[in-house]
Amino acid sequence: MFIVENYLLAVILCVVTMVCWGSWGNTQKLAAKSWRYELFYWDYVIGIVLLSLIFGFTLGSVGDQGRSFVNDIAQVSTNSFWNAFAGGIIFNASNILLSASISLAGMAVAFPVGVGLALVLGVFINYFGAPQGDPITLFTGVALIVVAIVLNSAASGKISQKSEERKTKKKGIIIAIFAGFLMSFFYRFVASAMDLNNLEDPIKGMLTPYGAFFIFSLGILASNFLFNTFVMRRPFVGEPVSYKQYCKGSSKMHLVGILGGIVWGVGTALSYIAAGKAGPAISYALGQGAPMIAALWGVFIWKEFKGASRNVYNMLLLMFLLFVAGLSLIVASGSN
Secondary structure: OOOOOOHHHHHHHHHHHHHHHHHOHHHHHHHOOOOOHHHHHHHHHHHHHHHHHHHHHOOOOOOOOOOOHHHHHHHOOHHHHHHHHHHHHHHHHHHHHHHHHHHHHOHHHHHHHHHHHHHHHHHHHHHHHOOOOOHHHHHHHHHHHHHHHHHHHHHHHOOOOOHHHHHHHHHHHHHHHHHHHHHHHHHHHHHHOEOOOOOOOOOOOOEOHHHHHHHHHHHHHHHHHHHHHHHHHOOOOOOOOOHHHHHOOOHHHHHHHHHHHHHHHHHHHHHHHHHHHHOHHHHHHHHOOHHHHHHHHHHHHOOOOOOOOHHHHHHHHHHHHHHHHHHHHHHHHHHO
């Protein structure tokens, strides 16, 4: 299987993760014009499962290093299986909430609040679960990102909106906070199922990143029958939707959702692969720099801050600068 040999390559893969995690929401925005997010989400999950299989039978099965994908799945212990599976369940619950918050508050607001909160809590959880990197530099970088998140929320609050729009956006922000809290836990469960200290010869019963990602995706798929079915029947906004409506969707709409899952899945797989060299805390933290990417899409492509004052744009600029500074410190913490 493919194994990352040096820290620089691990950082590059984590940056790709950040771009993927910050960009998949664009597919939801594209589909939202004629396709409810609850329906979109089924195709998104299918895309994740397909990508996990593609990575497993390609990068997870080439070369002489490590354990091949099929052999990895065949030897997994009960404990490792359920840790990776539980990670998928936790992620899915949080991501459904995040998708709902995007539909209510927009990408430029929901992502920085939800994923930014997940970054802060998740770094603490992952670092103390598997300490790697200089803690002072790492947590200083996280602190800068916290300030960036606060600035983003403040900028959003300064946009003049109708009373109903403000109420909807506020609801979206509250949901994003719950999503971020839940999301901070999923990575630690998956990381505990992998032998990150010895990917070339993993401990029997533990998983490689490729096997862990596949089982993680199964957790997402299985839990989706419960979580997304519930949200379809009791949506956060709008009328209930049905599986009959999903089956009537066009091929184009289904492909957009699958593409969203593939984009997110590429980022996740690379994050797990990089974790062996960078460590879970740094790998997770860099990937969760995604709010900066999502905010860029929201500001410049989707025009979610159109008509805002110069003061608001100055706050957004400062937010981006703080995000970059924070992420730079997180990278530096791993090279110490």
